[in-house]
Amino acid sequence: MIDVIVVGGGPAGVSAAIYLKRFKLDVTIIMKDYGTLGTTDHIENYYGFPEPISGKELFNNGIKQAKRFEIPVLTEEVLSIDYFDTFTVKTNKGSYESKIVLLATGASRATLRVKGFSEYTGKGISFCAVCDGFLYRGKKIGVIGNGDFMLEELEVLENFSQDITVFTNNMPLEKPLEHVKVVDNKIIEIKGNDVVSSVLTENSETPIDVLFMAMGTPSAADFALRMGAFINKNDIVVDEQFMTNIPGLFAAGDCIGGGWLQIVKAADDGSRAAFAINKYLRKKPM
Numbered sequence: 571m572i573d574v575i576v577v578g579g580g581p582a583g584v585s586a587a588i589y590l591k592r593f594k595l596d597v598t599i600i601m602k603d604y605g606t607l608g609t610t611d612h613i614e615n616y617y618g619f620p621e622p623i624s625g626k627e628l629f630n631n632g633i634k635q636a637k638r639f640e641i642p643v644l645t646e647e648v649l650s651i652d653y654f655d656t657f658t659v660k661t662n663k664g665s666y667e668s669k670i671v672l673l674a675t676g677a678s679r680a681t682l683r684v685k686g687f688s689e690y691t692g693k694g695i696s697f698c699a700v701c702d703g704f705l706y707r708g709k710k711i712g713v714i715g716n717g718d719f720m721l722e723e724l725e726v727l728e729n730f731s732q733d734i735t736v737f738t739n740n741m742p743l744e745k746p747l748e749h750v751k752v753v754d755n756k757i758i759e760i761k762g763n764d765v766v767s768s769v770l771t772e773n774s775e776t777p778i779d780v781l782f783m784a785m786g787t788p789s790a791a792d793f794a795l796r797m798g799a800f801i802n803k804n805d806i807v808v809d810e811q812f813m814t815n816i817p818g819l820f821a822a823g824d825c826i827g828g829g830w831l832q833i834v835k836a837a838d839d840g841s842r843a844a845f846a847i848n849k850y851l852r853k854k855p856m
């Protein structure tokens with residue numbers, strides 16, 4: 571059993587992991603890609619760099635620094651996290667057990683920029699199959715996505731209905747699908763009256779009773795929802811010790827919001843979360 575799994579390899583996750591390792595804890599980083607830092611070529615306000623540095627270079631430096639401390643860094647996509655006294659972190663490549671999870675996945679959460687999406691979010695558009703799937707037993711279920719995250723949600727939803735349509739929104743399916751209908755053209759509009767009632771694509775309209783979002787990579791907010799951790803809009807709610815309402819589930823960096831989404835704040839969050847995790851583990855032998 572690993573002491574702490576850090577989900578995310580950006581400034582919050584790597585800073586936390588380095589402090590945790592130096593507290594002599596057994597820590598593993600699981601991360602998918604460059605995250606937010608992959609989107610900027612020019613950082614010139616972070617301490618210690620007299621010349622501008624690209625986000626990717628800063629990210630690579632962080633990973634190199636973590637590896638110098640012999641912290642395992644796994645390049646895998648986390649698909650789900652289950653909590654039952656301890657945590658089971660399932661990725662596209664395996665499954666890992668830990669006493670603590672620190673979410674440091676950055677702010678992004680997939681949304682869909684089409685007519686009706688905002689209007690019907692919460693009115694038939696759901697972000698959590700585990701939370702809401704049961705409510706739609708035997709109903710017409712739609713799922714938006716094309717990769718492992720969609721497959722993960724589909725596995726849950728197949729317990730509740732045989733009438734499931736996957737909408738890929740013009741993206742290729744990453745793995746072939748059996749037993750479900752697939753609509754692979756572009757989504758134009760989510761339609762409804764009081765609640766969602768159909769998905770209009772470029773060449774079809776499919777009636778549905780509910781639509782689950784499972785596009786891209788699951789975010790901290792998606793994991794939090796499934797475990798019953800509080801979120802405020804898309805931000806994970808944490809206390810002063812960076813812990814959520816789930817014992818042992820911590821979060822840091824852009825995913826907890828705070829209005830000041832900068833590298834310096836993410837790194838600071840990470841270090842302070844590590845300090846709190848160390849205190850928590852030393853007080854609570856597991």
Ligand SMILES: Cc1cc2nc3c(=O)[nH]c(=O)nc-3n(C[C@H](O)[C@H](O)[C@H](O)COP(=O)(O)OP(=O)(O)OC[C@H]3O[C@@H](n4cnc5c(N)ncnc54)[C@H](O)[C@@H]3O)c2cc1C
Pocket residue numbers: 577578579580581582583600601602603604605606607609610612613614615616646647648649674675676677787788789790822823824825831832833834836
């Ligand atoms: C265009 C742009 C320019 C910016 N410029 C600056 C700047 O000049 N100065 C500055 O201080 N800040 C800047 N920022 C903000 C800064 O990039 C962020 O505040 C900072 O990167 C947040 O760090 P983080 O560790 O919280 O998240 P991120 O850096 O986003 O890291 C998130 C990590 O989580 C991983 N992850 C997410 N989901 C999963 C999953 N399901 N499974 C596995 N891994 C996952 C990602 O792969 C990534 O490794 C900029 C942001 C943008 C968008």
